[in-house]
Amino acid sequence: MLRFGDHAAAARLTDTPPSRRFAAMLPLTVQLEDVWGQAKSGRLPHLLAVEGGTPVHDPTPGDIAFWPPSGMIAVYYDDLGQAVPDPGLVRLGVVEAGLDRLADAGSRVVVRIDLAAATSS
Template sequence: MDIEVVIGGTNAKGELFDHPVAHELAAMLPLSLVFEDFNQVEKVARLARPLTLRGVPGADAPMPGEIGYYAPSQGLVLYYGRVGRWPGLVRMGRFTYDLQALRDLPDGTRIQITAASTPNSSGAMQ
């Protein structure tokens, strides 16, 4: 699923992977969440409810520029650095945004994630 990540008025393109946890997140869109820096490698916001871990590996190792879910804290995560492999972590998608600019965002930054607009049969955006 194509998504848009809006950070400080800048629209970044992204996508969610095709697995049950990412589908569950997609059903929650649009989201507007306040992100905090964690460990100088990621921005994290707590989701209102937990996502299931059905159909995904028990641990994963996301890369910079990816979107993840960390089950123990119900955290939606935007990675700008390498975090290694952790249990309860699910890679859910990727986004294109200046990772240094993401790193430099202050705590408390609100980020919106929405389904990307797609053209309908007449060519107009929906």
């Protein structure tokens, strides 16, 4: 779950070693900036080992991705047709609902990322 202001975006992590390592870092708060006009990005407080992840060079809207050279996480909301250079991004998850609200949240937004509480029936 990504929480910002009075809004939230529901997300699902991929089932990969890097995503499990990311989940172990949660909850965390990250200041995201929109500098490319296609994603909100910000630096994680700790390095994330990406062994076991598959490089992605063409992110799609909704992708939550990690850029290993800079330690940045990004949430893509638009596809401008730009390819990401090597070593590529590592996909951590996907936003399933609320992406439009995050895209419209301004050029700087503080996002709290946490695991959604499990519900029982």
